Amino acid sequence: MKCINCKLCKKHNIIEDDKPELDYMTVARYLYNNVENCNNMKLQKLMFFAYIEYYKKYKKELFKDDFEAWVY
Incomplete structure (x- = not known):
């Protein structure tokens, strides 16, 4: 299994059944750094x-935080 924070997985020998808990900022940072033209x-959609x-x-x-619906 390759997770978002693969350095952490290698360091802690996390196996497929033991998924790490992530916070929304870890996911957001990963997406922002790896998606082209990310605004x-x-x-938010990703x-x-x-x-x-x-x-x-x-x-x-994936993370414990809730989504909010905003009018734009």
């Missing part, structure tokens, strides 16, 4: 989709 709206896909695959939250 505020794109980052965070939402990453959260949903992770939940569908592992039946566990």
